[in-house]
Amino acid sequence: MPVTTETRPTTGVSRTAVIIAQARATENAREDRLFADPYAQAFVDAVGWIQVAQAGRLNQGHFVLRTKFFDDYFLAAAASGCRQAVVVAAGLDTRAFRLEWPDGFRLFEIDLPGLIAFKEAVLGVQGAQPTCERTVVRADLRTAWPAELLASGFDPEQPTAWLIEGLLMYLEPADSDRLLTDLGALSAPGSRLAIEHINQEYVELPQLRAVHERLRKVGASWRSTVDDPFGWLGGHGWNATVTPQTELAARHGRPVPELTDPERVGSARMWLLEATRSAEAGSPAGAGRA
Template sequence: MSSDQQWDIVTGVGVTALAVAAGRAIETARSDALIQDPYAAAFVAAAPASLALPVTPQELRERSGQEELWALMNAYLGVRSRVFDDFLTGAARDGIRQVVILASGLDTRPFRLEWPAGTRCFELDQPLVLDFKLRVLAQQDARAECAHTPVPADLREDWPAALEAAGFDAALPTAWLAEGLLPYLPPEAEERLFKEIDRLSAAGSRVAVEYVLDADLAVRDELLQDGSAALGIDLAALLPRGERRALEEQLTALGWAYDSRSAQESARTHGRTLSAAPAVTDRMLHVFARRP
């Protein structure tokens, strides 16, 4: 995908953001929910009818022929959302008051999490995606629990300039989140991303990353291919190819302390299992790093 291509909520990567919102809505409706997102279902309702997606466990069970796909997606998204919720709220408890959510999609953390006074949260994503999200949130009378600053920007371009122009302060420790992002970046853009995060991060900053080991192999999983086809997208075409340096190597070379755990480990921590599509779930890592 070239850097001059943009997307909204019904095309390309935007559709995946809508599917993720549907997954959060299903998780929210569970009796043993790991997260609460009162706005997720509203995004699905506001999308074109042709993109009707399940938003409750009952609707999930009624998806004939797609039960396995949606069960896996729901199980993983519930775990992923909780893991990164905990990362951000933990950073805030430890005194970090500046948060940057990269490629935020239909994320609603500024509106659904409790933030200490003085917290400022920046959200970066494509302009049309942010416009859709903010319009739906306004219709829901949603109120941010922090100082919320949306930043229309393409992460394949000069996003640091847009972030700093919006008021980001590189002198403050920052909690960065890159969730559901890296596979969509070309290898060189991924390298630039972490170099810029390093440049913009004061001592004590933290970053959490969803990382896929060998995304080219994972995307060939039959269940994942069927799922992307059901959403009307060619997932493989959205994922740039090319040799990538291991994330641990990138971050440690920049001087960050690196830690990770598998998605399976994260699931067990929260009493869940990720038994379907091991070709995908066994390659998912939740990475956490700190700048000393």
């Protein structure tokens, strides 16, 4: 399918996917890049560069560090023996193409049909070939997406590495809870989860006022926060740990992103979390079926 005005992601949360691709493209051009993403610039070229507010420019370092953080999360899961992953609301994620996966690894990408159409068109022009078994699932996460995932060959009896990146703040609290409930029901013992979320104090930062106005205009307002991610994830059967951006920045020799620096923003947080399935969470739906 060619890239057309109908398939270009210019509104809503899909628009933010292009902004993140811009950050990845900029990082890819650096000699000291933390990761390679040879397809990010193609997504940007197909849409045109989107001007972002000052806060968005200040957060580019966060987008880069979180990409590296979640890259390493997936590679660690694969190295531990996990052979199945799901990227929830995958957007313009290209990990299926740019990471080195072990033989037999399966990666599922879930997102809306329109954004998937754009992504597939751009990747097709680039001649991109996945480095694992890649399956695209066209589904709205506010509806019965588990059935679509299962119908695509997902195995709920196998440990899964899940990723929810740059999504939860755009969902209503009830939709976020429903997503975690559905996801947990599909998670076998040994499954992992990585997420990004924000607390209420982050939303209220004065530096983000222009960002909120721009997001509102394109229909992508932030609708939920979590002040206690450990309790929230624990209530859904996950044992979580958080990695501060200060730690990531030190690990990779980069400055701490200004809007995630406690010395500048106090207790405002953009959480980067990894979690494992609690032993008492029980077996996933469908486990033990013939």
